[in-house]
Amino acid sequence: MATSIIRAVCPHDCPDTCALLVTVQDGVATEVRGDPDHPTTAGVLCTKVARYAERTYHKSRLLSPMKRIGKKGEGKFAPISWDEAITTIALRLHSISARGGDAAQAILPYSYAGTMGLVQGESMAMRFFHKLGASRLERTICSTAGGEGYKYTIGARIGTDVEQTEHAKLILIWGGNPIASNLHFWMWAQQAKRNGAKLIAIDPYRSLTAEKCHQHIALLPGTDAALALGLMHVLIAENLVDQDYLDRYTEGFEQLRVRVAEWPPQRVAATCGISVDEVLQLARDYGATAQRGEATLIRINYGVQRTHGGGMAVRNVACLPALVGSWRHAAGGILLSSSDAFPKDRATLERPDLLAGRTPRSINMVTIGDDLLRAASPEFGPKIEALIVYNSNPVAVAPESDKVAQGFAREDLFTVVLEHFQTDTADYADILLPATTQLEHVDIHSTYGHLYMMANNPAIAPLGQAKPNTEIFRMLAARMGFVEPCFQDSDDAIAAQAFRTDDARVAGPYWDQLKQRGWQKMVMPNAPFAHGGFPTVSGKCALYSQPMADAGFDPLPAYTAPHESVASNPELAAHYPLAMISPPARNFLNSTFVNVQSLRATEGEPHLDMHPADAAARSIAQDDRVRIFNDRGSFVCRVRITDKARPGLVVGLSVWWKKYAADGKNANQLTSQRLTDMGRGPTFYDVLVEVEKV
Ligand SMILES: Nc1nc2c(c(=O)[nH]1)N[C@H]1C(S)=C(S)[C@@H](COP(=O)(O)OP(=O)(O)OC[C@H]3O[C@@H](n4cnc5c(=O)[nH]c(N)nc54)[C@H](O)[C@@H]3O)O[C@H]1N2
Ligand SMILES: Nc1nc2c(c(=O)[nH]1)N[C@H]1C(S)=C(S)[C@@H](COP(=O)(O)OP(=O)(O)OC[C@H]3O[C@@H](n4cnc5c(=O)[nH]c(N)nc54)[C@H](O)[C@@H]3O)O[C@H]1N2
Numbered sequence: 001m002a003t004s005i006i007r008a009v010c011p012h013d014c015p016d017t018c019a020l021l022v023t024v025q026d027g028v029a030t031e032v033r034g035d036p037d038h039p040t041t042a043g044v045l046c047t048k049v050a051r052y053a054e055r056t057y058h059k060s061r062l063l064s065p066m067k068r069i070g071k072k073g074e075g076k077f078a079p080i081s082w083d084e085a086i087t088t089i090a091l092r093l094h095s096i097s098a099r100g101g102d103a104a105q106a107i108l109p110y111s112y113a114g115t116m117g118l119v120q121g122e123s124m125a126m127r128f129f130h131k132l133g134a135s136r137l138e139r140t141i142c143s144t145a146g147g148e149g150y151k152y153t154i155g156a157r158i159g160t161d162v163e164q165t166e167h168a169k170l171i172l173i174w175g176g177n178p179i180a181s182n183l184h185f186w187m188w189a190q191q192a193k194r195n196g197a198k199l200i201a202i203d204p205y206r207s208l209t210a211e212k213c214h215q216h217i218a219l220l221p222g223t224d225a226a227l228a229l230g231l232m233h234v235l236i237a238e239n240l241v242d243q244d245y246l247d248r249y250t251e252g253f254e255q256l257r258v259r260v261a262e263w264p265p266q267r268v269a270a271t272c273g274i275s276v277d278e279v280l281q282l283a284r285d286y287g288a289t290a291q292r293g294e295a296t297l298i299r300i301n302y303g304v305q306r307t308h309g310g311g312m313a314v315r316n317v318a319c320l321p322a323l324v325g326s327w328r329h330a331a332g333g334i335l336l337s338s339s340d341a342f343p344k345d346r347a348t349l350e351r352p353d354l355l356a357g358r359t360p361r362s363i364n365m366v367t368i369g370d371d372l373l374r375a376a377s378p379e380f381g382p383k384i385e386a387l388i389v390y391n392s393n394p395v396a397v398a399p400e401s402d403k404v405a406q407g408f409a410r411e412d413l414f415t416v417v418l419e420h421f422q423t424d425t426a427d428y429a430d431i432l433l434p435a436t437t438q439l440e441h442v443d444i445h446s447t448y449g450h451l452y453m454m455a456n457n458p459a460i461a462p463l464g465q466a467k468p469n470t471e472i473f474r475m476l477a478a479r480m481g482f483v484e485p486c487f488q489d490s491d492d493a494i495a496a497q498a499f500r501t502d503d504a505r506v507a508g509p510y511w512d513q514l515k516q517r518g519w520q521k522m523v524m525p526n527a528p529f530a531h532g533g534f535p536t537v538s539g540k541c542a543l544y545s546q547p548m549a550d551a552g553f554d555p556l557p558a559y560t561a562p563h564e565s566v567a568s569n570p571e572l573a574a575h576y577p578l579a580m581i582s583p584p585a586r587n588f589l590n591s592t593f594v595n596v597q598s599l600r601a602t603e604g605e606p607h608l609d610m611h612p613a614d615a616a617a618r619s620i621a622q623d624d625r626v627r628i629f630n631d632r633g634s635f636v637c638r639v640r641i642t643d644k645a646r647p648g649l650v651v652g653l654s655v656w657w658k659k660y661a662a663d664g665k666n667a668n669q670l671t672s673q674r675l676t677d678m679g680r681g682p683t684f685y686d687v688l689v690e691v692e693k694v
């Protein structure tokens with residue numbers, strides 16, 4: 001038997017981007033392991049990706065192009081040839097774009113990070129849509145609110161090197177559940193704990209992670225900005241700040257002092273639904289650890305930015321390390337994302353120059369529910385007539401799902417879906433195309449949780465008739481008569497274009513070596529802001545931000561209550577008194593892996609966690625079936641009565657495929673399309689509901 005080991009990369013939307021070793025025997029992938037030599041992967045994979053072979057060879061893999069033969073959403077298809085599929089799509093797109101002017105804007109790509117690969121993500125696909133003049137998609141469904149808030153304060157999405165975590169003495173895990181969603185950070189945090197560090201979780205829910213920290217502060221969702229203001233108040237009032245660092249490397253401290261004077265611990269405690277003591281103790285722990293000369297690290301994750309004031313919340317928290325001089329330590333500071341450590345060459349990958357002076361409108365992926373139902377108008381432009389979905393499952397993951405499904409069900413909408421499986425979205429396709437998985441194609445990756453660029457080599461031949469996304473768009477480009485040479489670039493050639501080789505962090509051509517070695521660390525200083533040098537306009541940490549003032553924001557840290565809260569909307573709160581959040585389940589990756597039997601079995605069935613007091617008030621008993629509802633919709637699942645959910649909060653771990661639920665629905669029935677303060681992001685955790693027994 002011929003056995004080989006192939007170097008690959010986990011493609012999923014997770015900060016860890018693990019280095020994989022794939023064992024291949026006679027052309028079949030028999031095992032997927034974490035590379036023991038990769039510094040952050042360290043030979044460990046999560047339960048999901050350890051099952052990657054099971055997912056790849058799943059009996060339900062899509063292996064042939066298909067066309068719809070039933071009603072939209074019914075999921076009935078018949079196989080067709082690639083030639084028929086490509087011809088059908090090209091004719092339909094041509095019939096729209098040939099009307100001339102900006103008619104091609106009636107075509108919309110819809111994609112996200114099903115694969116994080118720079119080749120199978122937005123390379124050939126974007127070239128195709130740019131040449132066509134299709135509507136652009138604002139890819140906002142995850143991280144734009146916090147990204148913007150963080151950049152106003154720090155200057156770029158860079159921060160502490162995760163490999164330094166073990167040297168921190170106090171770690172605030174703020175709005176994250178790393179045991180589920182950032183496992184390799186958690187491994188470093190465990191090492192820090194063994195070295196004597198204290199771990200504190202700040203999360204409305206006692207998550208798997210919060211359960212294992214020394215302390216858990218269960219604030220109300222969407223109140224983090226107020227907690228950060230209160231911490232700054234106490235740090236300043238009790239003189240726990242690093243005045244030398246503030247004087248040299250920050251701007252606006254005097255204005256900040258005035259602002260945070262408005263936020264005494266009593267006000268903060270009342271806003272956040274926690275005790276005055278919790279506010280005081282947290283500030284003293286944070287300030288005193290720094291004054292002892294020890295590193296305090298904040299790992300802020302995505303849970304903080306999914307409510308109305310999410311951008312400002314991240315901005316406020318990002319001010320804290322500068323106040324106590326925490327950036328002086330390599331293990332200090334804050335980490336939201338490492339994505340700006342990578343000099344990606346988007347212009348070469350995506351070729352916006354192919355727009356040739358046209359400026360198509362942008363559609364926000366968060367509001368796809370409303371936008372699919374909009375008629376043509378001077379403000380909106382043409383009605384959306386064709387939708388090409390890849391690397392995403394909007395019918396399951398986008399907010400206000402009743403509207404999303406209504407839009408996808410439109411008879412006059414032409415929908416193409418590139419997928420591995422027949423997802424909730426695929427059920428609505430007119431043409432469904434089989435895509436290859438990471439084991440079957442080439443890719444190159446940057447990451448958002450560590451500092452290694454990574455190469456993915458194909459381990460096996462494509463299954464059935466599956467093709468890489470790139471090849472599908474290459475075929476479409478050829479059929480549409482697009483002659484630019486970039487439409488002939490191979491995947492290997494695209495991988496070699498992904499990073500700017502003139503950037504010192506990359507230091508020249510990389511791809512041929514990377515393919516062999518698997519990874520390469522970006523060249524970055526260890527304690528990046530120990531001596532200031534923030535990539536902001538002023539070069540300082542912006543406690544006061546002039547660019548924010550220019551953009552119409554409060555230039556100082558501030559607090560805005562969630563859209564759906566007693567403070568913002570008492571009338572709504574009287575009807576729907578419970579806040580609902582729907583963060584990721586451990587065994588799923590967004591909606592990916594829900595169809596893998598072994599992983600779904602571990603999660604059981606869709607459920608809602610509810611505090612005993614809230615359950616008693618509604619005569620709800622353990623394991624009852626309950627209906628969760630608000631004005632946008634409802635879904636039914638089983639209740640788990642537990643004090644993991646704080647009073648007033650219900651938690652539905654997500655994102656379930658609707659077709660596996662008793663009523664064919666999921667938590668996104670209830671979420672809203674309202675956008676965050678910054679970055680036009682989603683407000684998935686800014687939702688009021690009521691719950692009743694069914
Ligand atoms: N297993 C697994 N891993 C994943 C994913 C997955 O679906 N499954 N998804 C990946 C993706 S795309 C992302 S964006 C990340 C998401 O993962 P994280 O960055 O960890 O973010 P969330 O899971 O959304 O939320 C984390 C915690 O924040 C809490 N939270 C909710 N609202 C608030 C709030 O207002 N304030 C505070 N302080 N906490 C709040 C939730 O209860 C939850 O426990 O993980 C990635 N990794
Ligand atoms: N209620 C609620 N909703 C949420 C969230 C939440 O916490 N709660 N989280 C939100 C967040 S943070 C995010 S990032 C989004 C994620 O939303 P999506 O980006 O839509 O992520 P997935 O649901 O994992 O769907 C990705 C799809 O891409 C497919 N795919 C993977 N690789 C490839 C490939 O190479 N080619 C093709 N053609 N397809 C591929 C997978 O099979 C999968 O069906 O969901 C958001 N929705």
Ligand SMILES: [Mo]
Pocket residue numbers: 013141142143302
């Ligand atoms: Mo995400």
